[in-house]
Amino acid sequence: MADFTDLTWTSPDGLTLHARDYAPAVETDRLPVICLHGLTRNARDFEDVAPRIAAMGRRVLAVDFRGRGRSDKAHDPMSYVPPVYAGDIVALLSQAAIPKALFIGTSLGGLVTLILAAMAPQAVAGAVLNDVGPKLSPVGLKRIGGYVGLSSDVADWKGAAEYAKAINGAAFPDETPAFWDAFARRLFTTDAAGKIVLDYDPDIAEPFKHADPETPTPDLVPLFLNLNQGRPVLLVHGALSDLIDQGLADEMRQLAPGMAYVQVPRTGHAPMLTEPAASSALEDWLAAAP
Numbered sequence: 001m002a003d004f005t006d007l008t009w010t011s012p013d014g015l016t017l018h019a020r021d022y023a024p025a026v027e028t029d030r031l032p033v034i035c036l037h038g039l040t041r042n043a044r045d046f047e048d049v050a051p052r053i054a055a056m057g058r059r060v061l062a063v064d065f066r067g068r069g070r071s072d073k074a075h076d077p078m079s080y081v082p083p084v085y086a087g088d089i090v091a092l093l094s095q096a097a098i099p100k101a102l103f104i105g106t107s108l109g110g111l112v113t114l115i116l117a118a119m120a121p122q123a124v125a126g127a128v129l130n131d132v133g134p135k136l137s138p139v140g141l142k143r144i145g146g147y148v149g150l151s152s153d154v155a156d157w158k159g160a161a162e163y164a165k166a167i168n169g170a171a172f173p174d175e176t177p178a179f180w181d182a183f184a185r186r187l188f189t190t191d192a193a194g195k196i197v198l199d200y201d202p203d204i205a206e207p208f209k210h211a212d213p214e215t216p217t218p219d220l221v222p223l224f225l226n227l228n229q230g231r232p233v234l235l236v237h238g239a240l241s242d243l244i245d246q247g248l249a250d251e252m253r254q255l256a257p258g259m260a261y262v263q264v265p266r267t268g269h270a271p272m273l274t275e276p277a278a279s280s281a282l283e284d285w286l287a288a289a290p
Contacts, residue, residue, distance in 0.1 A: 003051050004062075009095040011066060011088045013079065018070035019043060019092065020062040022050045028057035031125050031290050032101045034089070035062040036109025038270060040148055040200050042069030044186040045106065049273045049282075056286055061096070063089070065108075067201035069189075077203035078210070082108065086115040093123050102289055104282075106130040106270050107243070114223040117231075126232040126289050128282065131241050131270035133252045134220035140243030140269055148205045154196050160184035171240060171268030221255065228256040234285045235261045236278050240268035260285055 007021040020043045024030070033053050035046040043062035050060040064071040065085050074080055089112065093101070102125055105113035110132030117124040147167055154160045161180040164187055172179065189199040227233060233256065237249045244252075253261055262281035264271045271278045 003054070006070070007061065007096065009092045011072075011091055013075065015066055015072040015074065015088075017066060017072065017088055017092070018064045020046075020050065020060075022054040022060040022062070024057045024059050025055045026057050030056075030058045032059040032061065032098055033286070034092075034098075034101045034103050035060060036085075036089070036103060036105045036112050037063070037065065037068070038107035038109060039144060039204065040068075040198070041106070041186065042199055044069070045272070046104075047186070049104075052279070052283075053286060056283070058102075058286070061092070061098075061101075063092070065112075067204050069199055073201040074203070077201075077206035080201075080204040081207050082111045082115055083119075085112045086119050089116055090120050090123070093120070099123065100125045102126045102128075102286070104128040104130065104273070105132065106273075107132050111220070114220055114227055117227045118223050121226070124227070124231065127227055128234045128236060128285065130236045130273060131238050131244050133235070133244055133248060134224035135248055135251070136243050137241075137245050137248060139245075140241065143242060145208055148208065150205075151202070152198055154188070157181065157184060157188075157196065160188045160196050163187075168268075170242075171238065171270070173240070174266055224252070225255060228259055232285065232289050233259045234281060235259055236271055236273065236281065237261065237263045238267040238269055238271050239263050239265050241270070243269040 004020040004022045007019045008016050011017055037045045043064045046062040050062050053060045067073045100123055103113045110129040113127045152163050154163055161184040164184040165180045188196050191197050237244055262277055264275045264278045267275055
């Protein structure tokens with residue numbers, strides 16, 4: 001039996017969006033937690049983490065961004081950008097009557113959290129940034145850009161697991177076949193014809209294709225400083241990450257000396273948050289958060 005119910009809401013441009021809604025194990029006055037996944041991922045990335053948080057007495061919503069999982073695909077592929085995702089989350093908070101929450105943002109989800117804290121500051125009580133920050137290494141960005149939106153023709157779940165390991169193996173060098181099978185079943189789904197396909201709209205790559213390489217990337221440092229203003233923040237950093245290297249992690253800690261920090265050994269981009277170091281740090285952070 002599933003330990004969550006399905007919640008849907010309507011985006012500002014009329015899409016039906018989906019989240020997994022995990023009820024708290026016991027009713028408390030603790031703030032709910034909203035989990036936001038990475039670029040090509042979905043709510044299933046939090047299927048191990050969310051029940052653990054719910055067991056601590058917090059409601060958890062694990063979101064499918066537009067074009068992922070059980071959320072509608074966008075009408076306009078150029079809407080697959082972080083400010084639009086943040087607007088979708090504002091709509092979720094309004095329609096679910098959640099005035100304030102804690103946020104866990106992995107990769108893209110962390111960037112959305114930075115924007116959300118500026119867009120609706122009263123709604124963000126604190127945040128976990130999972131291997132993401134205001135500056136990103138071009139090494140990791142190039143790697144991600146090299147596979148997003150490309151088709152992956154796999155014949156069976158064994159092939160899906162091999163694909164998942166080929167893309168992400170460097171980030172999880174010590175993992176088992178069982179890990180990669182579970183990873184594949186989060187990354188892929190079966191379509192109406194029974195074919196195993198990636199569980200996201202390939203058009204999420206369109207904004208990347210149309211980006212002008214001569215245009216400087218937005219300066220997100222002010223958003224990062226804003227997020228850390230009077231809020232508890234935890235940075236989870238994969239020691240092997242190619243998106244947040246050690247220099248970038250150190251810079252974030254200098255910018256926000258009050259921010260909590262944990263490095264996850266033998267793990268790259270991005271930790272699953274079930275690793276012992278990450279799980280312990282997350283539990284401590286949640287215990288102290290409102």
